[in-house]
Every structure is written in C-alpha cells, then in structure tokens.
Amino acid sequence: PHTELLASTLCLGTGSLGSTVMESDSFRLLDAFLHLGGNFIDTAKIYADWIPGERSASEKMIGKWLKRANSRHNVIMGTKGAHPPLENLHQPRLSPIEITADLNASLQHLQTDYIDLYWLHRDDPNRPVEDIMETLNIAEKAGKVRYFGCSNWTVPRIEAANAYAAKQGFRGFAATQNMWSLAVPNKDAIEDKTLVMMEDRDRAFHEKSGMAAIPYSSQANGFFSGRYRKGEPLSAANSAKHVEGYYYNDENFARLERLERVANQQNLTRTQVALGYLLSQPFPVFPIVGCYNITQLQDSCTSGNVNLDLKVLRYLENGNQQ
Numbered sequence: 001p002h003t004e005l006l007a008s009t010l011c012l013g014t015g016s017l018g019s020t021v022m023e024s025d026s027f028r029l030l031d032a033f034l035h036l037g038g039n040f041i042d043t044a045k046i047y048a049d050w051i052p053g054e055r056s057a058s059e060k061m062i063g064k065w066l067k068r069a070n071s072r073h074n075v076i077m078g079t080k081g082a083h084p085p086l087e088n089l090h091q092p093r094l095s096p097i098e099i100t101a102d103l104n105a106s107l108q109h110l111q112t113d114y115i116d117l118y119w120l121h122r123d124d125p126n127r128p129v130e131d132i133m134e135t136l137n138i139a140e141k142a143g144k145v146r147y148f149g150c151s152n153w154t155v156p157r158i159e160a161a162n163a164y165a166a167k168q169g170f171r172g173f174a175a176t177q178n179m180w181s182l183a184v185p186n187k188d189a190i191e192d193k194t195l196v197m198m199e200d201r202d203r204a205f206h207e208k209s210g211m212a213a214i215p216y217s218s219q220a221n222g223f224f225s226g227r228y229r230k231g232e233p234l235s236a237a238n239s240a241k242h243v244e245g246y247y248y249n250d251e252n253f254a255r256l257e258r259l260e261r262v263a264n265q266q267n268l269t270r271t272q273v274a275l276g277y278l279l280s281q282p283f284p285v286f287p288i289v290g291c292y293n294i295t296q297l298q299d300s301c302t303s304g305n306v307n308l309d310l311k312v313l314r315y316l317e318n319g320n321q322q
Contacts, residue, residue, distance in 0.1 A: 001174075001210050001211065001212055001284055002174060003146075003147050003174050004146075005076050005116060005117065005146070005147065005174075006039075006076075007039065007040040007076050007286055008037060008038045008039045008040045008076075008286075008304070009279065009286060009304040009305075010038060010040070010275070010286065010287055010288075010289050010300060010301060010303070010304055011038075011040040011041070011042050011078070011214055011286050011287065011288045011289070012029075012030070012033045012038055012040065012041050012042065012288070012289060012291070012297075013042050013043075013216065013288040013289060013290040013291075014026075014041060014042065014043045014047065014058045014061075014062060015043075015044075015047045015048070015058060015290060016048070016058075016290065016292060017029065017030070017043075017058055017061055017062070018048065018057040018058045018060065018061025018062070019047075019048035019051050019053070019057045019058065020048075020051070020292075021292055023061055023064070025293070026061050026065070027061075027065050027068070027069075028294065029291060029293070029294065029297055030062070030065050030069070031069065032294050032297055032298075033297060033301075034069075034071065034074060034075075036297070036298070036301045037301070037304070038301065039074060039075055039076055040075075040076045040078070040286060041062065041075055041076070041077055041078065042078045042079075042080075042177075042214070042216075042288050043058045043059050043062055043078070043079045043080070043110075044058070044059075044079055044080035044081070044083065044119070044121055045059060045079065045080065045081045045083065045102050045105060045106050045109070045121075046080075046083045046086070046121065047059065049086060050086060056105070056106075056109050059079060059106055059109035059110055060109045062077075062109075062110055063109050063110040063111035063112070064111070066110065066111060066112065067111050072112055075116075076116045076117065077110065077112065077115055077116050077117070078115070078116060078117035078118070078119060078149075078214075079106045079110065079115055079118065079119065080118075080119035080120070080121040080151055080177075081099060081102030081103055081105075081106055081118070081119070081120070081121060082094050082098055082099050082102055082120045082121055082122060083102075083121040083122055084122055084194065089192055089193075089194050090193075090194070092122070092123075092124030092126070092127065093122075093124075094120065094122070094123070094124040094127050094132060095127070095131075096131060096134075096135040099120070099132070099135050099136070099139075100135065100139070103115070103118060103139055103144060103145070104144075106118075107144060113143070113144075114143055114144055114145065114146060115144065115145045115146070116145075116146050116147065117145075117146070117147050117148065117149055117174065117175065118136070118139070118144075118145040118147075118148045118149070119148065119149045119150065119151045119177055120132070120136075120148070120149075120150050120151065120153070121151050121152070122151070122152050122194050123150065123152060123153045123154070123157055123194075125154075125157060129157065129160045129161040129164050130164055132161060133161055133164055133165045133168075133170055133172070134170070136148045136171070137165070137170045137171055140171055147171070147174040147175075148171070148173060148174065149173050149174055149175040149176060149177060149214070150173050150176055150177070151176070151177035151178065151216075152177075152178060152194060152195055152196040153173075153176065153178075153196060154196060155201050155202055155205045158173060158176065158205070159205070161173060173211070174211070174212065175211060175212040175213065175214050175286075176202075176206070176211065176212075176213055176214070177213075177214045177215065177216060177288075178195075178196045178197060178198050178202065178213070178215060178216070179195055179196065179197045179198065179215065179216055179217045180197065180198035180213065180215035180216075180217070180218065180278065181215065181217055181218050181219060181220040181223075181274065181277075181278070182220065182224065182255055182259065182274055182277045182278075182316060182317075183220035183223050183224070183246075183247045183252045183255065184247075184249065184251050184252055184255075185197060185220075185246050185247065186245065186246055186247065186248070186249055189245040189246055190246065198213065198215060203281075206281075206283040207281075207282050207283050209283075210283055210284070211283070211284075212283070212284040212285070212286060213281075213283065213284070213285050213286075214285075214286045214287075214288060215278060215285065215287055215288060216288045218274075218275065218278055218287035218288055218289060219271065219274055219275065219287075219289065219290070219300075220243070220246075220247050220252075220274070221239055221242060221243050221246065221247070222239065222243060223243055223247040223252060223256070224255075224256055224259055224270050224271070224273075224274040225270060225271070226260075226270055227240075228240075228243060228244075228247075228248075228256075230248075230253045254319070255316060255317070258315060258316050258319060259273050259274060259316060262308075262312055262315070262316065266308075266312075268306065269299065269302065271299050271300060271302070271303055272302055272303045272306045273306075273308070273316070274303075275287050275289070275300065275303035275306065276303055276306030276307065276308045277308065277313060277316055279303065279304075279306055279307065280306070280307050280308040280309070280312075280313060281313075289301075
C-alpha cells in the first residue's frame with residue numbers, strides 16, 4: 001500500500017543463501033523463485049556474518065546473481081542495515097553516519113544503484129525519530145532507496161516516526177518486519193531481546209493503518225511441518241533444538257492439531273494452512289519464507305493464493321469459530 005512496489009505475495013528470505021547453502025544452489029533457488037512467479041527478495045548486510053569467512057555473504061551472492069541473470073528489473077530488492085554488532089546486540093548503530101555507511105555498502109554488495117525497500121534492522125529508542133527519518137529521506141531523494149521500512153520496531157516508535165515524516169512532508173515507513181507466525185514463541189527462550197514479535201497491539205495498528213506486514217519466521221522454523229510431535233524424540237536436523245526451545249509449548253501443540261484438522265477438511269497442506277493464516281489477515285501480509293532447497297520452495301509457493309475465512313483464523317488461534 002502507498003507504494004509503486006508490485007510485490008509477489010511471498011517474499012524469499014536469503015539468510016542462508018551464499019553461506020550454508022552454497023552459491024550454485026542459491027542461484028538455482030533464486031532462479032526457481034522467479035520462475036514460480038516470485039519477485040520479492042529479502043536479505044540484510046549482516047546475513048551470514050555469524051559464520052566465519054567472508055562478510056555480507058548473502059548480499060554479495062545476490063549481487064552476483066542479479067548481474068548474471070540480468071534480473072534487477074524483475075526483482076523487488078529489500079535489504080536491511082543498521083544492525084548492532086553481533087558481539088553486543090545492545091549497542092545501537094542507528095546514527096546518520098552508520099545508516100548511510102551500511103546503505104552504501106549494501107548497494108556495492110548487491111551491485112545495484114538503488115534498493116527498492118530498505119529496512120532499518122533494529123531500533124534505538126534513545127535516538128530521536130527526527131534524525132532517522134531525515135537520514136532515510138535524504139537517501140530517497142538521492143535515488144539510493146525507493147521506499148523504506150522498519151524491522152523489530154515497536155508501534156509507538158513507528159507512529160512517532162511516521163507522524164514526524166507526515167508533518168515534514170517526508171516519506172514515512174512503508175512496512176514493518178517483525179517475528180510472526182501461527183505459533184506463540186517462548187519469549188524466555190529468545191536470547192536476542194532486540195527482536196520484536198507481532199502481538200495484539202501490533203495487529204491492531206496494522207489493521208487500522210493498512211500498513212503492510214512482512215513477517216520473518218513465518219513458518220515457525222518448520223514447527224507445523226509434521227516433523228515435530230509432543231512427547232516424540234527430536235529429529236537430527238540442526239534446527240530441531242532451536243524449534244524445541246522457541247516453540248515447544250502446549251498452546252502450539254494444540255494449534256498444530258487444529259492446523260492439521262483444517263488441512264484435512266479443506267484439502268490443503270500444512271504449509272498452505274500455516275502461511276494461509278498470515279495471508280488471510282485483514283491487512284496486507286507478505287510472509288518471508290526461508291527455503292534451503294527447491295522442494296521446500298515449491299511447497300511454500302503453493303500457498304500464494306490460499307485464503308482462509310475469519311472463522312478458520314479464530315479456530316486456528318483458539319479453537320473458537322464464533
């Protein structure tokens with residue numbers, strides 16, 4: 001809404017592409033995403049920096065792919081900057097100098113002159129929104145970004161930033177990117193306290209404003225895939241312990257049972273129901289899907305046209321269809 005970005009319903013997350021997913025396989029995934037009708041890609045300057053080796057591996061791989069495939073004009077490219085240092089997540093990096101430096105580095109990595117949707121990866125509540133919005137609007141006027149959004153920001157900060165932008169005749173945030181899925185995360189298990197999860201206040205804000213939500217962890221790291229069962233041993237997958245810590249609770253196992261019931265009744269897959277829950281909200285939602293192989297990508301992309309009615313959404317959440 002309020003942009004010229006004609007984005008595909010699903011956004012391809014690339015946190016593992018170019019690193020744990022080798023470059024050639026990453027290229028094939030990106031090619032397949034375009035072939036399936038996708039055009040919305042999400043990355044970040046800091047992606048894969050937690051792995052020893054080359055910095056900004058995801059952005060640099062995508063830059064090579066864009067050049068090789070001559071696909072820049074077919075892609076809505078989103079990337080994120082202004083992330084705290086990984087060794088100290090509570091050290092903000094949201095000064096005008098830091099935002100501009102990260103943006104310029106991302107442009108170089110991606111081998112492009114502009115970013116379609118530039119995200120601030122974290123917030124610094126102690127920094128005035130005036131500084132931040134002025135910096136982003138300078139970048140927009142310079143042609144370096146078309147639109148911008150905020151990731152892991154709270155509603156009061158978003159409202160303050162957009163109110164200032166409107167007062168000054170500036171461009172405001174076009175979208176948010178927070179953690180959200182059908183699952184209810186175990187907050188105490190999430191070590192990174194700078195992450196912001198979609199909660200009732202956030203949903204009310206989106207419904208009232210119509211602003212787009214572009215959630216990460218939209219499939220709860222595969223919790224609803226059928227691989228996870230209450231009381232059963234964990235799989236050998238590297239992500240299994242993470243899923244157990246983040247999502248193992250009675251509420252989520254109850255939601256898993258209801259999801260499978262809906263899937264059987266409506267002849268849908270688990271993935272289609274999990275993503276359909278987000279796609280059927282009363283405001284625009286573009287879930288970010290993280291895929292490691294073509295099979296996972298194809299499975300996710302079957303969800304693009306799923307539409308669940310309000311009774312089903314309520315049933316998935318609390319078992320109540322009234």
